[in-house]
Amino acid sequence: MPDTEWPSCRTQEVAWQQTQRQGTKEDRMLKAIDVSLPPMIADLDIRLSSELVTAMEDAARDITVLDNSHSDDLQALSSLLLRTESVASSKIEYVEASVADFARALHGIKSNPSRFDGRGNDCIAGNG
Numbered sequence: 001m002p003d004t005e006w007p008s009c010r011t012q013e014v015a016w017q018q019t020q021r022q023g024t025k026e027d028r029m030l031k032a033i034d035v036s037l038p039p040m041i042a043d044l045d046i047r048l049s050s051e052l053v054t055a056m057e058d059a060a061r062d063i064t065v066l067d068n069s070h071s072d073d074l075q076a077l078s079s080l081l082l083r084t085e086s087v088a089s090s091k092i093e094y095v096e097a098s099v100a101d102f103a104r105a106l107h108g109i110k111s112n113p114s115r116f117d118g119r120g121n122d123c124i125a126g127n128g
Contacts, residue, residue, distance in 0.1 A: 007039035036093065079106075 016033045087099055
């Protein structure tokens, strides 16, 4: 299937009610959100160029070599890579969450990031 015929996502507005009192006032007042619904593609045929197939096979081979030769060294990065991917996915969905936000969540720090300056100083308490 050529790229021009590939189905796109559709958007649908759904009702929203926040279940916790956390977050900004704007978040708490939100009544509806737009969700992105992916197309059903399981039964579609995809035709990739031979160049792309070769590049994908080369990349898979390189990842296997890297994993076999440096897996112990790379284990420490797995959590960070997962969090970084989460941040990137959120940005694609127009949800802004920084790596610092994920780090605070990972360590159980419940705070509104708007309270803090770029150095983690609490501006409301007068520490910033």
